[in-house]
Amino acid sequence: MDPSKPISITRANTDKDLVLSWLYSKASTLTRHRYLKSYEQWLSFSNLTLKEAKVEDIQDYRTMLEMKGYKPATISQKLNSIKSLFTYAVKVGYIAMSPCVVVKAPVVHDQISTKLIALEDVKKLIEGARCHRDGLIIKFLFSLGLRVSELVKMRWDDFYFLSGGEVKVRIIGKGNKKRELLVPTYMYQELLKIREADNPWVFHVPLHHTPLRTNTVFYIIKKIAVKVGVNEDVSAHWLRHSHATESLRKGCDLSLLMQSLGHSSITTTQKYLCLRETEGSSSYIDIE
Template sequence: MRSENSTTEIIRQADSDEQLIELWLHGRPPHTQRAYRREADRFTKFVDLPLRKVTLADIQQFADHVDEAGLKPSTIQRSLSAVKSLFTFGFKLGYFPFDVGQAVKVPSFRNQLSERILPETDVLRIVSLEPNPRNRAILLTLYAGGFRVSEICSLKWRHLQERDSAGQITVFGKGGKTRTVLIPESVWDALLRLRREATDDDPVFRSRKRGHLNESAVWRIVRKASERAGIDKDVSCHWFRHAHASHALDRGCPIHLVQATLGHSSIATTGKYLHAKPSESSGGYLCCE
């Protein structure tokens, strides 16, 4: 047996910055890996130092750099959050003697959620004017299920199950969470019309090469459909998720049900949609005439 006075061996978990970054990214969703890797590359190219030699001043200079570069506030926040996450991970792993990023302040930015919620009439117009059956089914599924684009791109037919006259879709979502969402009959029918001779392991939304449709292709479908409908906004796939939450709450859906459908970890996240489109304000109680 090892003596209590013997020195405990410290096992090195990473031998290089590159290996540390790979360990940090491991197990994250593909889109998160891409975004975090991009921000890590941005940071390492700027400081041009081994990560163990990075100081708080270096990170603060990087923060000034991304601010002066004219990036969107949300991009700046994501970039600094990624850097902080990397250094926190390295510290917990024993790669760094202390967490140099802990003192970095990540700026907040104006919440633009209310600007990204389309009225029901706009969503229905986008869907109804889409001539391609596959693309129309994609738009309907994004909206009816409140899914993320990564979730629908990875769908196989075995993830869809019949429920009475409609059906349900099971997705493996953000944070490693699995959730099952009931799908309205009209949307279910639109999906089944795509199946034909497909097997359970075939993609629901196929590319021209008969593989899974990638996220960038779905983004192009959404953007083109929005332009066709005359929506003068930079509509993205995630706007359909915003619309799902907002419209469901407007129609009286319990907030905990919206939370479960969208897979939010906190009810506070779902509650942001109530604040984005309030039904009343204390200003209505004032005499302003």
């Protein structure tokens, strides 16, 4: 056995087979789709096999993305997708070493503070909705702090009642992680008004038994924002960020917020604390 040759634990003989195996290792359909798009863009640029790619090729790819005007966050996401592929290829013994190990993604500064929407503007979006369904989409994204991918996957059989009459909904989040959220009773009653018989999906394509696409939800929100004069950059994730900051402002416990948002680490949730610019521990001290 050649000691310089990696020990293979995969049957993949071609890049296509390896990529399919890599994508299969990703739990989320959305993640698989995004990673596949990133790989296709890389392949279109480089026209190289995984075994042919060198450090300079990855560096050139990053330079190309920068020259095309992609934002640092987008470049980071695309590079991390390719890094994930090469790392997987090394782990299963398809290649000996990843050419990405010395190529760093651009530093992305957290700018959540610029991606918030005031409660008054949320109400404007709801009131400016074209139909009752669209208004409920805004309400659920903001009130429950849902990701748009979680919203469109909601089914009627995900809802259930507690002994005291409270309503809860089962949510499937990132990596197919499940959590359960409390739904205000009034919102559930409003939701029942848009229910179509025999349709399992809560938010679906009109007269079809298929859920709304995530890009359709983005379009709905932006169209309403333009109509009512709210920042047209607003997105579904802005509503999620705003849910977090508004909940903390009104006294929500950090661990409860972490659970509600579906974060795997409280460190992720803590980033919302730094947005309380007008608050500090000194506010609770009075020596006069």
